[in-house]
Amino acid sequence: MHDWGAAFGLNYAWRHADNVKGIAFMEGVMPPTYPRESYASFGNTEEIFRGFRDPVRGPELIIEKNFFLEGLLPVSVMRNLTPAELEVYRAPFAAPKSRRAILHLLRDNPIEEKPANVWRTFEEMATWWR
Amino acid sequence: MLYVSPGRVMPLKTAEWAVENLKNLETAFVGYGIHFIQEDNPEAVGRAIAEWYRRLSVKEASVQMDVSLSAQEIIDTVKHEVSDPTAPFTLLVQIKAKPGEGKTVATAYGKVIEATLREPGCIAYDFNRDPSDPTRFVLYERWKNLDSLARHFEAPYTRELFGTVAPLYYGPRQLQVLEYAGELDS
Numbered sequence: 480m481h482d483w484g485a486a487f488g489l490n491y492a493w494r495h496a497d498n499v500k501g502i503a504f505m506e507g508v509m510p511p512t513y514p515r516e517s518y519a520s521f522g523n524t525e526e527i528f529r530g531f532r533d534p535v536r537g538p539e540l541i542i543e544k545n546f547f548l549e550g551l552l553p554v555s556v557m558r559n560l561t562p563a564e565l566e567v568y569r570a571p572f573a574a575p576k577s578r579r580a581i582l583h584l585l586r587d588n589p590i591e592e593k594p595a596n597v598w599r600t601f602e603e604m605a606t607w608w609r
Numbered sequence: 610m611l612y613v614s615p616g617r618v619m620p621l622k623t624a625e626w627a628v629e630n631l632k633n634l635e636t637a638f639v640g641y642g643i644h645f646i647q648e649d650n651p652e653a654v655g656r657a658i659a660e661w662y663r664r665l666s667v668k669e670a671s672v673q674m675d676v677s678l679s680a681q682e683i684i685d686t687v688k689h690e691v692s693d694p695t696a697p698f699t700l701l702v703q704i705k706a707k708p709g710e711g712k713t714v715a716t717a718y719g720k721v722i723e724a725t726l727r728e729p730g731c732i733a734y735d736f737n738r739d740p741s742d743p744t745r746f747v748l749y750e751r752w753k754n755l756d757s758l759a760r761h762f763e764a765p766y767t768r769e770l771f772g773t774v775a776p777l778y779y780g781p782r783q784l785q786v787l788e789y790a791g792e793l794d795s
Contacts, residue, residue: 500665503658505611505646506618555644
């Protein structure tokens with residue numbers, strides 16, 4: 480499982496420990512990386528992450544400019560993705576309104592105690608795992 | 610945890626911290642990458658997950674057994690689950706009898722205990738009941754190897770036992786195949 484998928488997997492394992500032998504994950508939005516105490520810990524990407532929650536900049540970046548797929552995806556892979564490969568990632572998000580789901584997940588990353596319900600759940604999962 | 614260098618959400622220093630501080634964690638370094646590791650190192654990711662899953666499966670394999678499973682099907686299941694069929698293994702069997710049939714099931718198992726314990730391939734054969742539920746039993750069996758279990762199933766008293774209790778089971782038996790985590794008798 481990867482990124483937010485790892486968070487969902489850990490959450491299932493936490494709630495249904497008797498039905499899970501183990502989970503395989505990488506680059507997960509989960510403990511120990513999240514919850515995160517401060518935006519400052521993001522270093523040079525701090526402003527980008529702050530922008531996701533901004534009521535104006537968030538939708539502009541992710542929904543209008545498709546920044547997640549056009550900006551973040553290519554620089555998050557070492558090799559150069561081919562145009563055909565990039566198209567596969569773009570296909571489900573051709574319509575701008577479909578990108579609301581991406582923005583929603585980016586805003587759900589628990590940072591500085593927000594969103595409160597996600598923060599609380601991540602803290603409980605982190606305590607369980609330690 | 611699969612991790613890469615430099616990584617982004619879970620960079621190298623996070624992996625190192627996790628190894629020191631998180632319980633029940635295995636880590637696998639899968640090469641160089643940033644965030645979408647599957648795009649940079651798909652083969653390494655696949656190999657690491659396959660190896661991890663194989664280890665996980667042999668350490669503690671658990672299957673649901675239907676009441677209709679034959680002795681041969683149980684042997685096939687054990688053969689599939691254990692890492693070495695010539696090494697000792699444990700069977701943990703949870704039995705639920707139909708309402709009112711607990712005593713008949715207990716008596717039938719009670720009759721075969723002594724003879725089973727005399728079998729050269731039997732290390733343990735403990736038949737236990739749930740003190741709060743007269744229809745619930747747990748059988749702890751330990752065998753020197755898979756052949757020992759096969760011979761046990763061929764014994765006339767075992768065949769008679771299976772014939773008696775099979776219609777009295779309430780739902781599937783839960784059978785767990787286990788191996789020693791230490792080196793006690795291998």
